[in-house]
Amino acid sequence: xxxxxxxxxxxxxxxxxxxxxxxxxxxxxxxxxxxxxxxxxxxxxxxxxxxxxxxxxxxxxxxxxxxxxxxxxxxxxxxxxxxxxxxxxxxxxxxxxxxxxxxxxxxxxxxxxxxxxxxxxxxxxxxxxxxxxxxxxxxxxxxxxxxxxxxxxxxxxxxxxxxxxxxxxxxxxxxxxxxxxxxxxxxxxxxxxxxxxxxxxxxxxxxxxxxxxxxxxxxxxxxxxxxxxxxxxxxxxxxxxxxxxxxxxxxxxxxxxxxxxxxxxxxxxxxxxxxxxxxxxxxxxxxxxxxxxxxxxxxxxxxxxxxxx
Amino acid sequence: xxxxxxxxxxxxxxxxxxxxxxxxxxxxxxxxxxxxxxxxxxxxxxxxxxxxxxxxxxxxxxxxxxxxxxxxxxxxxxxxxxxxxxxxxxxxxxxxxxxxxxxxxxxxxxxxxxxxxxxxxxxxxxxxxxxxxxxxxxxxxxxxxxxxxxxxxxxxxxxxxxxxxxxxxxxxxxxxxxxxxxxxxxxxxxxxxxxxxxxxxxxxxxxxxxxxxxxxxxxxxxxxxxxxxxxxxxxxxxxxxxxxxxxxxxxxxxxxxxxxxxxxxxxxxxxxxxxxxxxxxxxxxxxxxxxxxx
Numbered sequence: 058x059x060x061x062x063x064x065x066x067x068x069x070x071x072x073x074x075x076x077x078x079x080x081x082x083x084x085x086x087x088x089x090x091x092x093x094x095x096x097x098x099x100x101x102x103x104x105x106x107x108x109x110x111x112x113x114x115x116x117x118x119x120x121x122x123x124x125x126x127x128x129x130x131x132x133x134x135x136x137x138x139x140x141x142x143x144x145x146x147x148x149x150x151x152x153x154x155x156x157x158x159x160x161x162x163x164x165x166x167x168x169x170x171x172x173x174x175x176x177x178x179x180x181x182x183x184x185x186x187x188x189x190x191x192x193x194x195x196x197x198x199x200x201x202x203x204x205x206x207x208x209x210x211x212x213x214x215x216x217x218x219x220x221x222x223x224x225x226x227x228x229x230x231x232x233x234x235x236x237x238x239x240x241x242x243x244x245x246x247x248x249x250x251x252x253x254x255x256x257x258x259x260x261x262x263x264x265x266x267x268x269x270x271x272x273x274x275x276x277x278x279x280x281x282x283x284x285x286x287x288x289x290x291x292x293x294x295x296x297x298x299x300x301x302x303x304x305x306x307x308x309x310x311x312x313x314x315x316x317x318x319x320x321x322x323x324x325x326x327x328x329x330x331x332x333x334x335x336x337x338x339x340x341x342x343x344x345x346x347x348x349x350x351x352x353x354x355x356x357x358x359x360x361x362x363x364x365x366x
Numbered sequence: 367x368x369x370x371x372x373x374x375x376x377x378x379x380x381x382x383x384x385x386x387x388x389x390x391x392x393x394x395x396x397x398x399x400x401x402x403x404x405x406x407x408x409x410x411x412x413x414x415x416x417x418x419x420x421x422x423x424x425x426x427x428x429x430x431x432x433x434x435x436x437x438x439x440x441x442x443x444x445x446x447x448x449x450x451x452x453x454x455x456x457x458x459x460x461x462x463x464x465x466x467x468x469x470x471x472x473x474x475x476x477x478x479x480x481x482x483x484x485x486x487x488x489x490x491x492x493x494x495x496x497x498x499x500x501x502x503x504x505x506x507x508x509x510x511x512x513x514x515x516x517x518x519x520x521x522x523x524x525x526x527x528x529x530x531x532x533x534x535x536x537x538x539x540x541x542x543x544x545x546x547x548x549x550x551x552x553x554x555x556x557x558x559x560x561x562x563x564x565x566x567x568x569x570x571x572x573x574x575x576x577x578x579x580x581x582x583x584x585x586x587x588x589x590x591x592x593x594x595x596x597x598x599x600x601x602x603x604x605x606x607x608x609x610x611x612x613x614x615x616x617x618x619x620x621x622x623x624x625x626x627x628x629x630x631x632x633x634x635x636x637x638x639x640x641x642x643x644x645x646x647x648x649x650x651x652x653x654x655x656x657x658x659x660x
Contacts, residue, residue, distance in 0.1 A: 071496065072496070072499050072500055072503055073503075075496070075497070075499075075500035075503075076500055076503050076504055079500060079501065079504070080504070080512060083512050083513055083516050084512065084516055085516075086516045086517060087515070087516040088518065194395075194641065194644060194645070194648075195637070195641065197588075197640075197644055198588065198637050198638075198640040198641035198644050199633075199636075199637050199640075200592045200595050200596055200599075200612070200633070200636055200637070200640075201592075201596065202596060202599050202615070203615060203629075203633040203636065203637070206615065206619065206622065206629050206633070207629070207633070209622065210622060210626050210629060214622065214623055214626075297505045298505065300505050300508075301505035301506060301507035301508055302507070304507055304508065304511070304600075305507070305596055305599070305600070308599075308600060319508065319511065320511070320600055323511060323512075323515040323602070324601070326515075331512065331515070335504065335508055335512055338505065338508060339503050339504045339505070339508075342503065342505060343503050
């Protein structure tokens with residue numbers, strides 16, 4: 058088991074180095090010289106050159122990449138062109154907001170999708186099944202940001218129950234979390250249903266039923282436990298989509314998280330901020346995926362057995 | 367349908383498609399999806415002739431601004447006095463084109479790399495798959511945002527960005543499908559009679575992976591349309607004044623309180639288009655792979 062974790066950790070390193078390079082390369086394609094942007098029009102050639110060295114923009118892309126990696130290992134992601142503040146610090150200030158939103162989102166998605174998926178599976182091909190499948194298909198087909206706008210129209214403009222944006226008290230998280238959570242729930246309902254259907258057909262459930270175990274107990278105790286394993290994994294994988302999706306939700310609801318940070322930084326052409334935020338978010342997603350895999354291996358005795366031999 | 371019929375050439379291919387079509391016809395959802403898509407395509411084509419882009423779609427008429435839906439303007443007019451119905455109809459051209467072209471980019475890049483990785487194997491496969499891992503580690507919305515912001519805002523760059531962000535899944539699907547048929551006997555025999563590698567892949571391997579790839583393509587068009595609309599909503603997609611649905615929602619947002627019809631029609635248009643591709647994709651998956659049918 059330890060070997061598995063160490064192996065997975067080691068495999069993460071080249072992926073992250075690759076991510077930094079790709080983000081670096083993409084941002085390098087951007088037209089315009091950031092040195093001019095910062096120095097202004099009156100700067101002399103010499104001032105420009107000094108500033109270039111100071112900003113760490115001298116040398117070719119590979120030198121700059123190596124330097125960036127070196128700085129990154131020391132927790133330094135550079136300084137924003139606009140606010141002149143440390144990228145790392147700014148990111149870390151925003152991160153809790155996004156993590157809170159992501160957690161509540163996950164909770165919303167679980168609360169909707171697991172009951173709905175189980176009901177659909179138990180009553181396969183019934184009206185309940187059809188309705189929940191149609192709902193989840195509609196949810197999958199709705200752009201996240203549009204759902205957010207509709208929720209604002211209904212719950213904050215018409216009914217005035219919750220604020221339409223900003224971060225101010227518990228109420229303000231309801232709409233953004235519903236927005237991302239409902240989209241995720243649409244996908245997860247399908248996963249839960251098919252995972253449950255897989256399990257329901259297994260022999261050991263027939264055995265349990267023939268022993269006289271009540272149907273409720275068969276589902277809650279025997280089926281659900283086994284069906285949950287793939288569901289948990291897919292949830293873990295979806296964390297990446299939640300962080301991606303929160304870019305839109307954070308924009309719609311003026312939620313001061315890292316998603317909005319990226320969008321603002323892009324609009325201001327603040328390249329160090331964009332690069333840093335992308336690198337950090339990807340790193341976060343990769344680490345969460347790794348954790349999910351490890352938990353998965355712990356929970357499922359069959360996987361654990363492969364590594365404890 | 368795959369392995370046994372593959373050797374018998376043209377005839378087998380045709381009957382495989384016929385069988386698929388027959389299966390698909392039984393799927394109500396897929397048929398509804400095809401009808402919706404049919405209507406949207408007709409709207410997209412007709413709007414080209416029905417409207418004059420300069421005069422009807424982008425010309426501002428401030429005297430006429432923010433009129434609620436009426437007989438004259440069934441979807442109302444926007445803040446610049448433009449007819450929303452015309453813009454939504456014309457917008458179908460953008461969403462369809464972006465959805466299809468970006469997925470074609472992803473398809474070509476992904477299938478070529480994935481099939482080559484699966485067929486060649488070894489070092490090459492390792493390198494391709496690691497690069498795929500790296501690309502899929504970055505959340506796809508963020509990857510697309512980064513690409514557009516770097517290349518600049520334009521419809522074509524939006525297609526490239528969404529295409530690159532969806533390519534990794536095609537690499538995976540293509541490689542996995544190639545791996546499942548690579549060891550089959552008919553591939554060995556083709557090699558034994560001295561067939562070229564690229565010909566084996568093109569004639570024998572890819573047609574047998576087609577079902578997986580078709581399903582993936584249809585579902586990806588759906589998500590590409592959402593991604594494109596999202597990027598446009600963020601101001602990183604099709605530049606104004608083009609009537610792209612995502613940017614229409616973004617422009618209408620300022621009037622959400624009093625003119626909420628501006629929020630409804632472009633959103634419904636996006637949802638219907640995406641829904642129909644999802645319905646067709648699900649139907650195709652059931653039709654092509656009965657094992658997955660539940």
